Amino acid sequence: MPPSHKRITISIPTKTYTFLEQWADKEGRGESNLAAFLVMEGVREKEGDTSKVTVDLSSISNQIEQLRTDSAWKALSLSQKALVLLHEYLNLLEKQQDEQGDHLAP
Structure with missing residues (x-):
């Protein structure tokens, strides 16, 4: 059975990472978890899925x-x-x- 999740590596500006780090800390989650959530939110929005909102x-x-x-x-x-x-x-x-x-x- 193929894995249900795939891994990717991205590079982001330091300022963006610092913001992401603070945001993740405020929500009590890791930076990669928050980044994955944000990517999924972006994909959902592009696909027109309105069941989850920001x-x-x-x-x-x-x-x-x-x-x-x-x-x-x-x-x-x-x-x-x-x-x-x-x-x-x-x-x-x-x-x-x-x-x-x-x-x-x-």
Whole structure:
């Protein structure tokens, strides 16, 4: 069976690598893992796959980071925290819709 992943080697400017290194550190992942993710995102975008999106959270990142103080929250990456909050909000909306449906039922 052929391998499911292939390896490539790229060269990037030092400034780009430094940015990538800081970004990866902020998300708690390795540089190569982040680079692979970015390549896959670029390919998905070119192919027109809209099931995954890239969102700029910079304007609300501090609010997200400071929302909770427990160690489990601190261990999550910013994107994981955003997903947790999105799931919680969607569950809340669903619950509110269910309650409104109960009030409207005969």
